Amino acid sequence: MSDKREAPDRAHRVVIVGGGFAGLGCAQRLAENDDVSVTLIDRNNYHQFQPLLYQVATSLLGGSDIAHSLRAVFAGQDNIDVKLAEISAVDTATKTVRSSDGDEWTADALVLAAGSQPNFFDTPGASENAFPLYSLDNATNLRSRILGLLEQVDRDPTLVQRGALNFVIVGGGPTGVEVAGALADMLAVTVPAEYHDLDVGAARIQLLDYGDALLKPFSDTAHAYVAKVLTERKVQLRLGTGVKEVGPGHARLSDGAGIATRCVIWGGGIKAAPLAANCGLAQGHGGRVDAQPDLTIAGSPGVYAVGDVANIAGPDGKPLPQLGSVALQSGKTAADNILAEFGGKPRKPFAYHDKGIMAMIGRRAAIAEVGKDHHEIHGQLAHIAWLGVHASLMTGTRDKIEATIDWSWDRFSKTGGPHVLDRGEAAEINWDDDPAATALSGASSAAS
Ligand SMILES: Cc1cc2nc3c(=O)[nH]c(=O)nc-3n(C[C@H](O)[C@H](O)[C@H](O)COP(=O)(O)OP(=O)(O)OC[C@H]3O[C@@H](n4cnc5c(N)ncnc54)[C@H](O)[C@@H]3O)c2cc1C
Numbered sequence: 001m002s003d004k005r006e007a008p009d010r011a012h013r014v015v016i017v018g019g020g021f022a023g024l025g026c027a028q029r030l031a032e033n034d035d036v037s038v039t040l041i042d043r044n045n046y047h048q049f050q051p052l053l054y055q056v057a058t059s060l061l062g063g064s065d066i067a068h069s070l071r072a073v074f075a076g077q078d079n080i081d082v083k084l085a086e087i088s089a090v091d092t093a094t095k096t097v098r099s100s101d102g103d104e105w106t107a108d109a110l111v112l113a114a115g116s117q118p119n120f121f122d123t124p125g126a127s128e129n130a131f132p133l134y135s136l137d138n139a140t141n142l143r144s145r146i147l148g149l150l151e152q153v154d155r156d157p158t159l160v161q162r163g164a165l166n167f168v169i170v171g172g173g174p175t176g177v178e179v180a181g182a183l184a185d186m187l188a189v190t191v192p193a194e195y196h197d198l199d200v201g202a203a204r205i206q207l208l209d210y211g212d213a214l215l216k217p218f219s220d221t222a223h224a225y226v227a228k229v230l231t232e233r234k235v236q237l238r239l240g241t242g243v244k245e246v247g248p249g250h251a252r253l254s255d256g257a258g259i260a261t262r263c264v265i266w267g268g269g270i271k272a273a274p275l276a277a278n279c280g281l282a283q284g285h286g287g288r289v290d291a292q293p294d295l296t297i298a299g300s301p302g303v304y305a306v307g308d309v310a311n312i313a314g315p316d317g318k319p320l321p322q323l324g325s326v327a328l329q330s331g332k333t334a335a336d337n338i339l340a341e342f343g344g345k346p347r348k349p350f351a352y353h354d355k356g357i358m359a360m361i362g363r364r365a366a367i368a369e370v371g372k373d374h375h376e377i378h379g380q381l382a383h384i385a386w387l388g389v390h391a392s393l394m395t396g397t398r399d400k401i402e403a404t405i406d407w408s409w410d411r412f413s414k415t416g417g418p419h420v421l422d423r424g425e426a427a428e429i430n431w432d433d434d435p436a437a438t439a440l441s442g443a444s445s446a447a448s
Contacts, residue, residue: 010034010035010036010037010079011035011036011342012035012036012037012108012109012342013036013037013038013039013106013107013108013109014030014036014037014038014039014107014108014109014110014111014338015038015039015041015095015097015105015106015107015109015110015111016038016039016040016041016111016113017041017042017087017090017097017110017111017112017113017114017275018041018042018112018113018114018115018273018307018309019040019041019042019044019046019047019070019082019113020047020048020050020113020115020307020308020327021307021324021327021328021331022111022113022115022306022307022308022309022327022328022330022331022334023040023042023111023113023306023307023331024047024070024073024328024331025306025327025328025329025330025331025332025335026111026113026306026331026332026334026335027040027074027080027331027335028073028332029331029332029335029336030079030080030335030338030339031074031077031079031080033079033339034079035342036079036338036339036342037079037080037081038079038080038081039081039083039105039107040070040074040080040081040082040083041082041083041084041085041087041097041099041105042070042082042083042084042085043084043085043086043087044067044070044084044136045069045070045071045082045084046067046068046069046070046136047067047068047070047073048066048067048135048136049066049067049068049390050134050135050324051324051390052065052066052390053066053133053134053135053136053138053139054133054139054175054178054179054182055182056136056139056140056143057133057138057139057140057142057143057146057179057182057265058143058146058179058182058183058185058186059143059146059147059186059190059418059419059420060182060186061418062418062420063136063139063140066136067136070082083103083105085099085100085101085103086099086100086101087099087100087114087275087278088100088278089278090110090112090275090278090279090280091280092110092279092280092281092297092300092303093300094106095107095108095109095110095302095303097110107302108302108342109302109303109304109338109341109342110302110303110304111303111304111305111306111331111334111338112275112276112279112289112303112304112305112306112309112310113305113306113307113309113327113331114272114273114274114275114276114309115273115307115308115309115327116134116270116271116272116273116286116308116309116322117134117270117271117272117273117274118132118134118266118268118269118270118271119268119269119270119271119286120132120266120268121268121269123243123244123245123246123268124244124245124246125245125246125247125248126243126246126264126266126268128246128248129246129247129248129264130170130246130264130265130266131145131263131264131265131266132266133175133179133265133266133267134270140422140423141423141426142263142265142426143420143421143423144421144422144423144424144426144427145262145263145423145426145427146167146183146186146263147419147420147421147427148421148426148427148428148429149164149165149262149263149427149429150191150195150198151421151427152164152429153165153198153199154195154197154198157197157198157199159431160199160202161441162249162260162431162437162438162441163249163250163259163260163261163262163437163440163441164262165200165202165203165204166203166204166206166259166260166261166262166263167183167203167204167205167206167261167263167265168206168208168243168251168259168261168263168264168265169183169205169206169207169208169264169265169267170208170209170242170243170264170265170266170267170268171208171209171266171267171268171269172207172208172209172211172213172214172215172216172237172239173209173214173215173216173267173269174215174267174359175267176207176209176214176265176267176268177207177214177215177226177230177359177361178359178360178361179265179267180205180207180230180235181229181230181233181235181360181361181362181363181365182360182362183205184205184230184233184234184235184362185233185362185363187200187203187205188200188233188234189363190419194419204236205234205235205236206235206236206238206259207230207235207236207237207238208238208239208241208242208243208253209238209239209240209241209242210240210241210242210254211239211240212239212240213227213239214226214227214230214237214239215359215367217321217357218357218359218367218369218376219376221376221378222367222376222378225367225378226359226361226367229361229362229365230361230362233362238253241253241254241255242254242268243264243268246264247434247436247437248262248430248433248434248437249261249262249431249433249434249436249437249438250434250436250437250440251264252436258436258439258440259440260437260440260441261437262429270286270308270322271286271287271288272286272287272288272289272308272309273308273309275309276288276289276309281297281300284311285311285319286311288305288308288309288310288311288319289305289309289310289311290305290310290311291304291305291306291310291311291312291313291330291350293313293349293350294337294347294348294349294350295310295312295330295333295334295337295350296337296347302341304334304337304338306327306330306331306333306334307326307327307330307331308322308327310330312326312330312350312352314352315352320352321357323357325352325353325354325355326352329350329352329353330350330352333348333350333351336348355370355389356368356369356370356371356374357369358370358382358385358386358389359386360383360386364379364380364383365378365379365380365382365383366378366379366382366383366385366386367382368382368385368386370385
């Protein structure tokens with residue numbers, strides 16, 4: 001079936017797959033042009049703000065603070081049509097996409113902006129048992145698992161010996177560090193205020209990474225600062241160590257050690273969204289589609305790849321990192337090039353304006369590299385810079401206000417945001433389903 005809502009009065013049609021930073025940036029730029037009709041397709045009817053997923057997982061923010069309806073974003077733009085569909089096949093020759101339930105959309109220009117997915121690097125049991133943090137769905141799932149464990153230990157303290165309060169975080173990049181810091185704060189500040197019978201001192205957070213430092217892209221001074229902050233907040237760092245197996249009730253580490261745990265949080269890496277494999281295009285590093293300097297795909301005229309799904313070369317020829325700012329800017333440049341092409345003008349190469357990188361480590365602790373010379377700041381100042389940058393990136397005004405209220409509340413009070421256990425299935429645990437966990441019971445909490 002083809003798209004029933006063609007806009008006959010518009011000269012050109014664009015289809016965008018993905019309403020993340022890249023797809024949104026592209027659609028917002030195209031919305032300004034009346035000659036173009038845009039179909040923006042996403043499997044969710046909302047845009048999700050991934051940088052704050054860890055705050056949803058640790059009950060600092062509610063899900064609705066970081067998700068914004070795509071239809072609301074484009075409510076005033078009648079040349080932008082939003083479709084809720086999962087795209088399962090792409091014909092780049094005809095610039096046609098097909099949904100898993102059989103609908104098709106054909107365009108004059110096609111933009112692939114489908115983002116990433118977690119990369120478990122074929123670690124046995126990881127995709128089944130670990131908790132990734134890539135989507136709102138992941139974040140609410142993880143929140144329910146954390147809260148479910150707290151509730152169960154509150155009623156039965158002996159579960160601590162079975163690893164109920166052992167939290168294992170895989171990956172020392174921004175996702176791992178941010179979730180480790182936020183979880184440590186939650187256990188130190190908000191949980192004691194709310195769970196009167198729970199011995200929170202028995203909780204263990206272990207952060208693992210194969211490398212020798214956390215937040216590798218930052219300086220050695222920053223590495224030392226992050227390690228100091230997390231260690232002070234009782235996060236145990238296990239650098240030079242990875243996970244080689246994840247069971248329902250345990251994690252086996254690369255050094256042979258085992259940990260009884262019901263919560264392995266996966267921040268171990270990402271790869272291109274499955275759509276990249278469904279386009280019949282060559283896949284480069286990370287399974288991503290190699291974009292040309294103007295963001296088109298070689299051999300597929302009129303087809304663009306932007307954001308996380310693409311390898312986009314920076315000024316040094318190396319692929320730019322998977323960041324919200326890269327995605328947003330590449331989406332906008334793709335829109336400019338599409339409009340140039342429709343107008344018979346030359347396309348321009350993408351030029352990334354690097355505004356720096358930042359990571360939150362926990363309450364009143366963050367690091368940021370800002371400005372052209374990547375000046376590094378730490379502590380409260382970086383925390384405030386982080387709040388400002390992320391609030392300004394949020395899609396809707398309501399989100400900005402609510403998130404800022406929640407963040408301010410967190411800074412000045414001892415209770416966190418919504419501690420809502422809304423995913424019963426994520427909180428449900430069969431304590432006898434993993435013989436390896438039973439063997440490790442008691443031992444791992446004593447060892448750590
Ligand atoms: C936990 C976490 C923390 C992060 N923190 C930061 C940070 O602090 N700063 C920063 O700059 N960056 C951060 N990033 C990276 C940043 O969020 C990404 O680089 C950015 O979201 C990429 O944008 P995108 O539009 O390419 O992809 P996404 O934002 O992933 O959007 C892709 C969209 O495509 C849709 N989609 C995918 N496949 C299909 C399909 N087959 N059919 C229909 N729809 C589909 C998805 O539903 C999604 O809406 C973080 C990422 C994560 C996961």
